[in-house]
Amino acid sequence: MEKMDYSYFKTEVSKRRRPATTRELTKIAYSAPKSTVSLAEGMPNEETFPFTEISVKLYDGSSFILDESELGAALQYIPTQGYPPLVQALREFQRRAHAPPLWESRDIVVVSGSQDGLSKVLEAVIGTGDPFLVPDSFYPGVEAVVAPHKVELVMIPQDDDGPIPEILRETLRNREISGAKMPKIMYINPTGTNPTGIIIPLERRKEIYRIACEYNFLILDDDPYHFVHFDKEEPKSFLSLDTEGRVIRLDSFSKVISSGLRIGFMTATAPLIASVELHLQSSHLHAPTLSQVILYKLLKIWGYDGLMEHYMRLRYFYKNRRDVISMLAHKYLNGLADFNVPKGGFFLWIKIRGIKNTWKMIMQRGVTNGVIMAPGAAFMKDPSKSCNAIRASFSKASYEEMDLAMRRLAQLIRAELAENDKNNYIENVDT
Template sequence: MHRGTDEFRWARRAADKIAMPSTTPRDMIRLGGGLAFPDELPNIVEEAAAAAAMRSEGLQYGPLYGLTDLRDAVVAYLAQDGVSAERENILIVNGAKHGLDLACRVFIEPGDAMIVTGPTYMTALSIMKTHEVEFVVVSQDDNGMKVDELEETLVARRKSGRPLPKLLFDVPDFHNPTGITLSIERRQKLVQLAIEYGFRVLEDDPYRRVRFEGTSIAPIKSFDIGNHVIGLGTVSKILAPGLRIGWVNASPEIVGRMAAQKCDHGTNPFVQRIVAQLFLNRKVDEHIERVKRTLRVHRDTMVEAIHEHLPGSKVDVPHGGYFLWVRLPDEVDADQLVQRAGELKVEVNPGRLSFAGPAPGQFIRLAYSFCDPTEIRAGIARLGEAYRALRSTRATQA
């Protein structure tokens, strides 16, 4: 006899959360997720062959902390940005999101407070919600997280006797979803606040090398004193997301506890060997330069198309990264626009998914990373068609 799903004794974290089937139509123009541009995915045949040649290393269970060669390559990669680390500071994980989840496992009990920007990376929010955090939301301006506002919040919590936050999560370079870069003064102040109030900063930094213009700002980790910053890195945006290789850079004490929470008995060693080879033969640096040239054209194409097809909307132009954050006029509801755009076979993300608390309804996130310029122009033209229809309907109702 068939047993209904109401007889399953779900965990609270799973009771009202289910992943929707992933069935994107072939003719859908995908301007939503931050996927890599297919034409720039690296050719890894030679590196795969090198990994296969080391059968004993690549086909056994991998070391819990990661392959020595890859950990050392990550140390060298971080040093290029002025971040000092040793092999013992590096834990190889299945992408930066895996590192975020492990950090929550190590530090967070249900109900603990965690600081995020409003808005922030939507998938990170999903992970944090699984750990049942209390969100402390701090707003942003053109220079990133408002650290003075954060300080006021921390002072108020301490005075009232409320528990102080344990972790802060931010994407400081070409922020997801806004594209904002956190200023150097605020990075330094953030470390000072972390020391004073005893929280750890989770610096998720997948985009900093994907810079099209301007001068790079030193990572938050480079200002760290006393192991208050945990760096999260990944090859998803600088090589290929399907490799599923990332890293954590933290004190050996933190890394050891995070490693103990891994359930994979060591991240895929075959793919680790491939990524290590790409670092060692400097193909990572070469690939990043190609990605930067390509995505700059994509960004400029999308900005131009938005100005043409979404008049009255506002978009700031980031100096790098994957995303544009678009503010719509007050009369255009973002969720309705996303729905109508989907009917016209163009995929975009509603901004509300990026807010931990109450969300304004006038934002959408667009990704210029996946589609070529011709597809970008066509997709924004379709989005403009939906946009004009909504504005026309609202005008008629008024």
């Protein structure tokens, strides 16, 4: 296997980043022998912190207390990469969950939720005007990061199994022939995709990975719903297929443990992790320590099997909700809309018949009539263009609220169709 040249993937800005000496000293102090005396860091004294104890109870009846030395550590500065015991626990978790090839050449960094990881990765790889491969439709948090860089979004159409490999290959071949700049990275949200709820099947994942090797681009594998899927078997991640070191995997605890903890982590080859770590040193230094220590204690109490049991419980919980919203959508939207039952994630992607653009209907009338959903155009390259879809989330609303929302949506659609008919009639009479 040829050794990858990671400098090719980094922007000039990313290459110019330098380590902050004080951050490097924190890293050294953390790993130094106990006998070492450090007067290097500007850390506050733990004795001045007003908190003396934090106790945490879990739903399974287990609990833990952070007091004295542990609490001091939980409220203090830590190395940028993350709270060292948590970093170690996450390494073990990745090895067990995905068995990635080339494991010894990879590393991880803890980030403040995967959106933080997403923005750091994209800003390390994508420069002004660079081409960027994205599925059509895609998560708007990506566009929010790259829009100021005037990036060229190269949209790859999707079917019910995700981005279509033949079109991906043809798009890249045509760019190559015409001498256009080649993309260095592709964004993929493979399991319980936001907004469509699909799971990219294994064969297609392999095919997309083969194309990445062929055309030398990285895969940004943003997978917050990996453990919130409704299939019998666990999806195989892009990381588990990565024999060349070109996958950057983003994991998040937001959807599966708590969104307010703001903890995610990134797994990639060491040179790419180093770029992100340098960027973190210049922004928020490290993800919240208290959140990391709480998460570490949780992982320690539950272990891998306990965490997997929790994920099974989540799947059962969200699958029931998915079944209910699908049933209600069938009941109220029959003849008005089309949708596929989602295979994972939190969302139902509904395509409305006879209405070209749902934006006004949802953003104006919907709000006035007591129902809020996301208009499909928000997930497109150009949100000002027409899109006939709507994204409905089934994760949080009660069953009664879901029923009400679907009933109100049906009324909205009927009112919109009636107005369209009226306007068409007036236009025809005028002509």
